[in-house]
Amino acid sequence: MASDLGARAPDPDFDPPAFFTLITRARALRRALAELELSSPEYGDPSSDDLLRRNRREEGVELAVALALRARTDGSGDILIPARDSLAAPLAFGATPLEVFRQAMGRASAPTGGWEGGARWTDLDRGLLAPVSPEGTMIEVASGVGLSLRMQASERIVVVLAGDGSSSGGAWHEGLNFAAVQRVPLLLVVIRSGSPTGAGGRPRHSRLVSFLDKCAGYGIEGDAADGDDLPAIHRATAERANRARSGAGVQLLEIRAPEADAFQTFRSQLRSSGEFEEPELSRIEDDADAELREALETARAEPEAFLTAGAEAQ
Amino acid sequence: MASDLGARAPDPDFDPPAFFTLITRARALRRALAELELSSPEYGDPSSDDLLRRNRREEGVELAVALALRARTDGSGDILIPARDSLAAPLAFGATPLEVFRQAMGRASAPTGGWEGGARWTDLDRGLLAPVSPEGTMIEVASGVGLSLRMQASERIVVVLAGDGSSSGGAWHEGLNFAAVQRVPLLLVVIRSGSPTGAGGRPRHSRLVSFLDKCAGYGIEGDAADGDDLPAIHRATAERANRARSGAGVQLLEIRAPEADAFQTFRSQLRSSGEFEEPELSRIEDDADAELREALETARAEPEAFLTAGAEAQ
Amino acid sequence: MSIDRPEHVSKTANGEPVTFLEAISEALWEEMERDPSVFLMGEDIGVYGGAFKVTRGFLDGFGPERVIDTPISEAGFTGAAAGAAHMGLRPVVEMQFMDFISPAYDVITNYIATSRYRGSGPQPLVIRGPVGGGNRGGPFHSQNVEMAFFHTPGLKIVYPSTPYDAKGLLKAAIRDDDPVIFEEHKGLYRAPYLREILPTDDYVVTIGKARTARQGEGLTVVTYGLMVHRSLEAAERLAEEGVQMEVLDLRTLLPLDDEAIMTSVKKTGRLLVVHEDTRTGGIAGEIAIRVNEQAFEWLDAPILRVTSIDAPVPYAAALEDHFLPGVSDIVEAARYLAQY
């Protein structure tokens, strides 16, 4: 856990204020969605919504990763494939709460026009590629995105955020192996949640100790970072991204399960380090709340999605 | 290559005469099938029969592996899942050339009654489980066979023979991971053919250097042996099988691509070591030829497979 | 074997009515008690009790050897089920959502379905899980999967519409020596209107037999799953107009109960097929050609169908409502046929 930001090797690119603004927005957005009872569209059964959902502590991880990448709005940046229920990373790549509300509320104005929910839409200008639910598929897709980037000899990379459980699936393996063989500029970020021993009520997905133990078997490079050490995640991401950019092929970054509430921890660090005063932090929070309220109202007032004639055939 | 059988640590269970008899029969069988133009039922296009076919040099490997296992005929032995085009290993588990001819010629008397070809049939008393073509599937199936054996707390194990190329598939991964998580008594024998660098006209399936590099990523144990060193393969198989029997979970055995013709090498070794005289070797060969001729004639005279009424519904 | 039954799988024993979901839990529990070769595999079915809690309490009751929490590996554990089936076990695997059966498509169609033909013996296993739309689940938590497998010889497909049938058919599926795909519509799981008191005796419902859910002379509706109830609603409305609709609940989709279909069509001369699954390539086609083959002379009108539209299941409520077949769609088509 990053108990002392200042004591670490400085990471000139890690920008605490930018980070705090984003995590504040991401957290407010998740809460608003939860209130809308729309945060868990995948599970019709309300009793299961405590299961399998991306731990909200992972918001910090997602942002630390995303902020180390090249987010652009003109199609010249990296391509991010968020996890199926990511919110924070897409925000860092320019997705807006208004768009997310429109998606969640099934508005005609939503990026997918009501066909999908969550922050699951594609906008390649912003470098966003929508994930599908079946675990692992996106690594296969990413291998082809990366193949194209490699063919174009561009410096862009493709980044996939995924849980640890998805590694048991065939798609995960085929995607990673194909990408490795083709040496594509792909960074796979594995965010661990379960304990490797299957303890704590979480089923065991694998007998591996660290995902780094997988690297030699695919002939790829990797690194690991503590899920609570946001600057370390940021730094490790930047390093791996650079390796991928410079032609070193597939990179794997393992993030060990975060245990702290990144928002709270980060907030108190900013204060205790003297970098920020309470009013400043509160203002950022209020701004986020105001943005969300407005976005929510806007989305609420908009018409529902509808099927245009012949939509079946698209 | 086992250039000098006697100079190695003795393997009391490796029985050169038994081995020579089997490899002679296996080789004669493969030749007879090739003559029948039935050896490669998978490829309708004759121009592709040099592609992808199990290298005949692998006969030695298959037998060295199979002879280190517990082949029984009363359902109390190990279960062998041969590769899709194996002939030698099934023979070691009691499959007969007559049965193989019946399969290949689509006889009503064939173990599968004409529904499948090759040495692809199931007889659990003999410990034979028929493979299907899609690569990797049999590792998934083996994980369940092994699960059952583990549940029965038996000392039996399940053994899968597979090529290296199949490791790129999702089924390979899911089967191996599931088996690893469940700690089933499974021995996976990977017989390498391609060069790891993709050189020599063979496509690259992976960037790994050795399959042992995959073990840590699955939390399983492994070993490797030279594909031309038959006693070493036999010994390593026996060791891995024992580990699996004693509850150590999944075992992987990598066999590096054989380069010599096992039959020829073995034959000259037997002679030069003085263990066998030429007449004895020739007699074994003649016996094999006689057996095959008779089997072939028998199968040829038998009626073709036919569909019984209502066979559609089985 | 006798294990203390938790309360939620003892409702029938206590004479209480059960939901569709509880009927399934009871079937699983009772089969596991009856036959030690039956065991369960699936994602989060053990410690967590399943995404829909179908197997709540099972891990405590039967232990981790018979209630196996698997990795996210549908192909892996379905293939493992195949292997276990060879060895005399009777695995029942749960797909957390049936949408996720697709990674197992290869092993199901190429291995499991062909096993008996290839002389590798029967494959007594069940693949079960929640299907169907109307829950705002979007394209990957709402699918019906029957048509992915209907074309594969060697499989059976069961899709019940009532607690009684769900329990009896699941027991039959577990005892069947062939592989059975068992679809459970999420819209039925906890529907209060379906609660019913089940027989306390052990019973099975025969696979391959349809059920007449409502008698009628005016036209035949052939349907299954949630659409049985939508069709019954439509039948009520039409009855007010004097049209008597017969509703045939297929219960088993593969093999189809040709006899029941033909008997009804020969009686009414008019056939409407209703399925929630999408239109093109839906089961209505196979039914239509079978009726052509076996009862063409009895037809007084074209065979028609009411289905979802050809698209993935949309996420937005308004789109999904438009996507799914509604009662009024059935009423309209049935009225047209009755007047034909």
Next chain:
Amino acid sequence: MSIDRPEHVSKTANGEPVTFLEAISEALWEEMERDPSVFLMGEDIGVYGGAFKVTRGFLDGFGPERVIDTPISEAGFTGAAAGAAHMGLRPVVEMQFMDFISPAYDVITNYIATSRYRGSGPQPLVIRGPVGGGNRGGPFHSQNVEMAFFHTPGLKIVYPSTPYDAKGLLKAAIRDDDPVIFEEHKGLYRAPYLREILPTDDYVVTIGKARTARQGEGLTVVTYGLMVHRSLEAAERLAEEGVQMEVLDLRTLLPLDDEAIMTSVKKTGRLLVVHEDTRTGGIAGEIAIRVNEQAFEWLDAPILRVTSIDAPVPYAAALEDHFLPGVSDIVEAARYLAQY
């Protein structure tokens, strides 16, 4: 881009007749020359030139960036094709045998087919490969795969029967912005009777349009692939009996050419569907219900079908011959319909 064409993809340019297989090779070669965004992936398609040599010489012509030898990883390279398609490329992937498309079932149905609906844009990719029985290939080298995908909105399925159509349809498929599954019957690949001289000009055959392979008034046979030729043979025999059979070659299975089917059925009043694929859940069903919906009043007889039997494709020659639909099966069914 101009690359020296090897002789075997220059036959048309040289005014020589081509086989079905050569027509496919020419289509691939010409599209790769025309459009640098087209590239190929598949098992052994490069160094080895493909299991059936469809891409012989392509690696030399276009280099390893555009002719990619993949691992044995159908899901992996099909998923990769999806990713490349997002980036503006036009991948054409080869399944070594179409039977091995099943590991890619998940990514094709859940990702590729849904992309456009989910707002992720078009997926201009082609999945092609050999299909069909009669080669003693057994259950895993003989399958027809259309019905695994026919039910999935968002896909197109093409299944040509002549060199002309194969070339024109493959070009159209590559230029199409939707994902196309392209089936090539092994029995057509090198069939000498199919050799034909193709236009030297660039041409495409429109996807979604059937072709009247033979005119007739007595009854309509709707079919595709190798069965077009079996049906034409049957038509010859029936003509001797005075029955004029119209043979409609679907060419595209998804979307179906309703107009062509209805026009012919309205003319003849009798419909026989012939497909090599197995019976239950075959495409005949969908055609039957569409004819019910759109042309019931014109039917003078039941819609019937001739198909393979419901089983995996058997290995033994005698079994396979029994399994596959033969010319005499078509003659018999057509005669029955004509006399109905």
